Structure formats: structure tokens, C-alpha cells
Amino acid sequence: MYFCRKHTNNDITRHGNSRTDVDIYPRSMEKHITIKDIARMAGVSVGTIDRVIHNRGRVSEASRAAIEQILAKIDYRPDVHTSAKPHRKRYKILVTMPTAVTGEYWGAIQTGITRCIREYADLQIDCEYSYYNQFDIYSCRSAFENIVNQGPDAVVIGPTFASETRKLCESLGKEQIPYVFVDSTIEGTSPVASFTSDQYACGYLLGEMTDMITPGDGEIALFRPERAGNEASSNSIEKRKGFFDYFRLNGKEGRHVSEHLFSVPNPDETERRLTEFIHSNPGVRGLAITNSRGYIMADILRKSGISHVKIVTFDLTTNNIRCIREGSISAILCQRPEQQGYKAVKSAIKWLLYRQEDENIVHLMPLDIVVKTNLPFYMASLNE
Amino acid sequence: MYFCRKHTNNDITRHGNSRTDVDIYPRSMEKHITIKDIARMAGVSVGTIDRVIHNRGRVSEASRAAIEQILAKIDYRPDVHTSAKPHRKRYKILVTMPTAVTGEYWGAIQTGITRCIREYADLQIDCEYSYYNQFDIYSCRSAFENIVNQGPDAVVIGPTFASETRKLCESLGKEQIPYVFVDSTIEGTSPVASFTSDQYACGYLLGEMTDMITPGDGEIALFRPERAGNEASSNSIEKRKGFFDYFRLNGKEGRHVSEHLFSVPNPDETERRLTEFIHSNPGVRGLAITNSRGYIMADILRKSGISHVKIVTFDLTTNNIRCIREGSISAILCQRPEQQGYKAVKSAIKWLLYRQEDENIVHLMPLDIVVKTNLPFYMASLNE
């Protein structure tokens, strides 16, 4: 593949009363070079150019060398739009991830995915989904086992179980099928790109925000989900580390910070334990929750008539949105799941069309801080 | 113009072990309808179709009616990529705004603009700039007077002076030249789109954030720039209103909030007055600045050895970035200037190419909250 991209030789021009300290801006005045031009330069036909550009073989070494020569010199960029047309190929992108529920995390990722597919509707792209139960490794395995034989041109993976994912990636690698990750990335694989966020930083920011908004002398409690049986996810561990590092590295040892587990599948017990905790620790003024379940805490506190405890949690889910509007949650940290989905598909498409890979494989999403006032604007921007 | 867009009749399909609560996702399986198809249906030639689609006239009423009939029924969307080719037209987009300085607000807007131009480099688009001095109405006037005679196909306007801008828009309107606004929008004009943020909400959020991070009993001081001579900008007024409304509408009357002016062109006096203010008001724990000059306050306080005062300001300028890294500024509120520039150009291009206007003219940007921890991720995302 030989798609040279030289952004360096844009001419720099000033006009009229223009003044600026911003150095360069492209004016794209140069004539766009076509394969026809290259053919003329090389003294061969367009067919030959096409063959060497796409490594289709059946080209003499002499021609190939000559053509690669000038290809290296010039700034040839194929007109991707006209080139997509002729061969009439439909690309099939397969998405496999935990079941997407509207208003929850994976639902947001899916929203971004569909938006991207829609935006590229001109191109012939099919998108199919294969969901699995993120709490059931067997469900994941059976989903993953059926990926390759569906003959996708590219796969978007929302991973949960590392070993299963690695196995899938290995099969995809053998078949030369490109794949991208959303939400998290798995070591020992070779994705075209992955869109995720720095979990340690998430935890650190959780610490910073909770510290910021919890009145000076108030105690802080960290709540982490209790994983049924198996070990905590690595995400959760990283977050925890970041959270405590914030206090440790910023001279906040004076702040009283405690740590607790809560059970997602068992809300009754959580309610009982939290209520008891709050009553026996009246000095607590800030609650930090490492996942999206902050609304559970908020609802419990509201039912108990407690309003002096600040809550910080993750993800703009329907319930969290409700709570931040009510004022029962103070801040929500978001990792732009829509954008993750959108960008994942976009990078897959770019790879399929132009074999164009990003210079960086891992894309860390920004960590957004959403409070009551900027919520509506933030939400409006998600659909754009 | 007759570019129907019906996203409604996408077929909805489920595959394999797919399960979801997210209702629709487009699969774009349908054959793409071409003008050839329409010609066949209408029993005319493609030329005729083209004429009615583009209102070029020279079509019998009978044909026109028949064609519009089926046009209304079907979901015809022109293949924008191939359609842009043939006429080989270069579009010239003219950008006029206050002088852009790297690392400051308008520099960020320009960054977004150039990024968009670069992204659409396939299309033949020239971009030229005409800067003016935002503090000098004559400079603005002379820049604006030279816009129309440069023969732009579209104009991006970063307005400062309302009346000058209105005059410019009027000329553009006469010439049928489309224009879009960045940063703020001017009443009484008809832009294709405008990208701005809700200034009242900015002020309100400034209030909320300052309140959140200023310890319970600390006093808060609002600082607004003093405009030399002329009245305060409407942006500034809106922000001020939002700021005080936050405290008023959220039962925060107990909080002591004072208001002050500072002079941008006269830093010495500002330093003197601020130092005096801080010393004579030892109860102050939070400073809210309605523009990007928070770093000035931060630097003054740092020089005075004062570290117990939180500062909240606007815009990710070089100086503010430095201060937030140092810890002398606690939070920065951003209105995504890069995205404003990017989207402004994008909407201009879309209009030029497809006459496609957004359903909403005014696009309110999200208000981002940047603190020390999420700063690096936020900055990294700006170039994507």
C-alpha cells in the first residue's frame, strides 16, 4: 500500500490585511495528482499504476521500481470517493460487545456506532451486532466463536473477558480481519485502534473531584462494586489505585477516606448496609462510586432524608441523569462512550477504505465532568 | 432543491444471537437510488431529472410535476462524492475574525478551522483569512468592507461589533453568500448556522463551580474585565446574570459574594488592587473570573504567597494551562473553540456542496470543566 500523505509542503500564504501568529494553514491549492499523472510520468498505463499501488502483482520489477520511485517523491492521495464506487463492494462490519441497553453505558456506545454508520451511509457498509452477557463467560464464548464464520470485513470488539478476547483476536489475525476495541483494550492483541480511557486517571479524577466538592473537614467514602465470586476487574483495580494515589500524592493525608464494597445484584443488602454506614459515620460528607451505580446510593440517601452528602459517580446513564437533575448526585464523570463507538467504527472504515491507520493505536478519551448546569449542553452535544 | 432524507424506513433486522433494547440501527441495505433510476421511472432522461432537481428551468411543467411527484415519494439522496467531482469547482471560504494568536482563544478557533479544511482536502476548497483587531472598530470595519469583493463562496464570521457585523451580513445576504458565526451570534442576521455557547449558562456554571469548590464558609469574589470606555459586551452581562442567579436560585444567599472590575490593559493597577483586596478581605476563599484572565489573578496570588484561594476561569489558554498544572487555578471552563471552528467550516462546506442545512441554526457548545487531572486527556482530544 502506498498512500503517501505529506502535509508538509502546503504553501503558506498571507492575504489582504491578514495577520496571524498561527503559523500554517493549508490552502490545498495544488493540483490533485491522479494515477493518470503518475502513469504519464512513469511512461506506463494506469492499469500498471493501479497494480503496483495495490500490490496486485503481475508487474515487472523494472516498472514496479520506477513507479515506486516517483510514488515516494510525490504526494499522491487517491480520491477515495470515486475509488470506493467502482468495485461495488459491500463491507460488513461486525460489532460484538455486552448487550446494549438504551440509557446505559453500552447503549451509548451503540448510539455512537450507529451514528457513524449512518454518516457513512454513502459507502456500502453493513453493520451487524452480536451481543453477549457481560456477566456470563459462556455467553461471551459462544458469541465470539461465531464471529469469524460470519465473514466480517472488520470487527468492533467491546471486551470483557481477557482470555476469550485474546482467542478471538487470534482467529481474526489468522484471517487477516482487522479489529478495533471500544471501552477497554486487551494486552497481547494487535488491534487497528482502540478507544478507551485511562482507568487510573479516572480513579484519580474521582478522588480529585470528591475532594474538591466535599467540605474541608468531611469524611469521604469510596464504594466499589463487589464482583460475585470472581476477582475484581482490572479496570476497578486501576481506578482504586488512582483514587487513593490522589490523596496520597497531594498531601491530603489529613482527609479521612474509607473504602467499602457494595453488591449490585443485591440492592436490599446494599441499602441496609449503606443506611447503617451513614448513621454510624455522621462525619461522612462525600461518596465516591467507581462505577455507574451512584444513583443507587443517591436514592438510598434521599429516601433516608439525608441531603448533606455529596456524590460523585461515573457514566451518564438514565438514572444518574435523573439524580443529577434532582441534585442528589453532584458530579458525574464520563468517558464519552458515544464518541468511543463513533470513532471505533470510523477507524475501521478508514482502514477498510484506505488502509489508513492512525499513528497512535490507543486513543484515550477525555474525562468529562458533568454537573447540573452543564448537563443539558453536554447531552445535546452527544448527538452531533 | 430536493434532497429528501428519510431515515425512517431503514429496515430493522436482528441477527444471530443479537439482542438489544436499542431500537433501530440502520443497515443501509437498500439499493441506492440514482438519477438514472428516477429517469427510468419518470420516463425521461437524466438530463431532465438534473434540471428539475437543481431548478435550472427549461423543463416542461408536465415533466416537472411528474418528476417532483416521484421525488417526493422516494428517498433520493445524491451521491455527494461523485457529484462534487465533475464541475471541478474550487470553493473559496473566507474567515474573518479577531486576530488569532496561538495559545489563546481565537487561535484555538483557527486550529479547528484548519483541521476541517485539511480533512476535506479531497474537495477543492480554498480558505483565506481576514483578521481584525477586536478592540478597534475601525479595523473591523475595514476588514468587513473588503469581504464581499474578494468573492467568497461562503464566509465564517467571528463577530465582535454588532452593528458592523449586521452591515456585513446584509451585504452578504444581497450577494446570496452564505455565512456562519463562531463564538457568538448576532441578532437580526440570517446565518446558515452559528456555533456559540450559552453565556448565561457559562456564568451560572461559573457560579456553581466556584460555590462547589470554595469551602463552605469562604467568601467568593467575582471579577469582570473593565471595558475601556465603551459598554460591557453582552456576553459579559449575560455571564454576570447567570453567575448571580446561581446563588439566588439555589438558596445560597448565605454565601458572601462580592463583585469587582479589573483592567486587562493595566496589569499594574490590577495587581495593586487585587493585593489590597485580598489583604483587606481575609475571608475570601474563591475567585471567579468571567473571561480567560484567571492566570493574572493566579500569578498575583502566587507572588503574594497566597495559596488558600481557589480560582475558576474560562478558556484553555497557554497561561491558564500553566496555572492549572501549577495548581494555582482550580478549574477552567471551556467552550470548545476548536470544535466551534471545525463545525463552522463543516457546516459551510455542507451547505456549499449539498445545500444541506442543519435543522437547528444555533448550536450551543458543551461547557467543559477542566481540572488538573483531566487536563492532559482533554488537550489530547482537541487534535482529533
Place this chain on the structure above:
DNA sequence: CTGTTAGCGCATTCAC
């Protein structure tokens, strides 16, 4: 191995 050519969807002459 290589050149030629027929499309792709659209806009634009240019005859009729």
C-alpha cells in the same frame, strides 16, 4: 506482464 476499456453517479455541454 501490460495497455485498453467499460463502467460507477453525476453535472454539463451540445445538438436536436
Place this chain on the structure above:
DNA sequence: GTGAATGCGCTAACAG
């Protein structure tokens, strides 16, 4: 008023 023909940049099928 209308249709046929040409070109845009590229791929792919087909002759040599």
C-alpha cells in the same frame, strides 16, 4: 424542452 454524449478518478475485466 429534451436526450445523448462527455468527463471526473478509479477499479476491474479483458485483450494482447
